[in-house]
Amino acid sequence: MEILQILSYLGIFVFAVTGVLKARTNRFDLIGAVILSFVMAYGGGTTRDLLIGIRPVNWLSDNFAIIIVLVATVITFFFKLNFKLIKQLLFVTDALGIGFFTVVGLQIALQAGIGEGYALIMGVITATFGGLLADILCNSVPNLMKPGELYATACLIGGALYLGLIFLKINTEISMIVCVLTTATIRIYAIRKKLQLPVV
Template sequence: MEILPILSYLGIFVFAVTGVLKARTQRFDLIGAVILSFVMAYGGGTTRDLLIGIRPVSWINDNFAIILVLIATIVTFFFKLDFKVIKKLLFWTDAFGIGFFTIVGLQVALQAGISEGYALIMGVITATFGGLLADILCNSVPNLLKPGELYATACLIGGALYLAMEFFKINHEISMIICVLVTATIRIYSIRKKLQLPVV
């Protein structure tokens, strides 16, 4: 099996879990958790597909992805955890989720014939817009807009590094894995060290 579908399903599962954890911090019921789970898992990819003209959007005919989201939702919802543990899990799942979805979004855009610069933007949108929509539904300031998060910036750096490695003909699968790890590492490091871009 190719590595791209694996990364895509990992991203869907991880962001579905993240959606349920977000729902728990807001004390949503099971339906609210399912909605937030789907928004996290599919929001960014749907936005990307609509922008680049993929019809139908990628998840419509993917039964395995939908089952994966439902399993992640049900298991996470009924697995009771302490609030501090939930916050730590959110921290890790969100970081690796944006890593997975950055490379997936970038690859989907490249395969659709989008130029490298715009494909990089599509990678960032895929990684961040699910969380953006979920935060809006939770009536909180999206992580994408918060200082000290380096949310989209981490995706840009990881995606740009992947494109650079592709230019220098480094092994394709290794380049994808490095993109995920670099994106997640920058995200984790920026939060722990409270790094931020200049404030307007």
């Protein structure tokens, strides 16, 4: 199994967990948790595939990925945690998830023949649109649009760094890991330090 597939499965797992944790904070039942888990895990990748013309979309041809979502959902749903710990886990899993999915979405777009600039946008969409759709279903303002989150900004910086490393012919696996860690670190640091872009 190559590293891109591993990162994809890791992203699916942590976003599925994030979806269940979101469902728990909104007091959803098990079906609601499953729906939110699938939306978090597949929303961004599905949007990306539809935009660049990949058919069928990624998850329809990957039974193992669906099993990962279901296992993550069941384990997280029945693993009872206090609210403070849930918020901390949500914080960390979301940061790691956008890191995994930024590099996965970017690399899949590059493999589909998309230019670097638009591939970077596809990486951001892959990383953020699942959370955006889940937030909409939870009837809350998406994190993507909130000041002080640097949600898409972290993905852009991490993805741009990845492209830069590839341009410099740095090992692809190392470049992917650097992208994930950079994206997650920026996201965590921005929230802890309450950094934000200028408000309109």
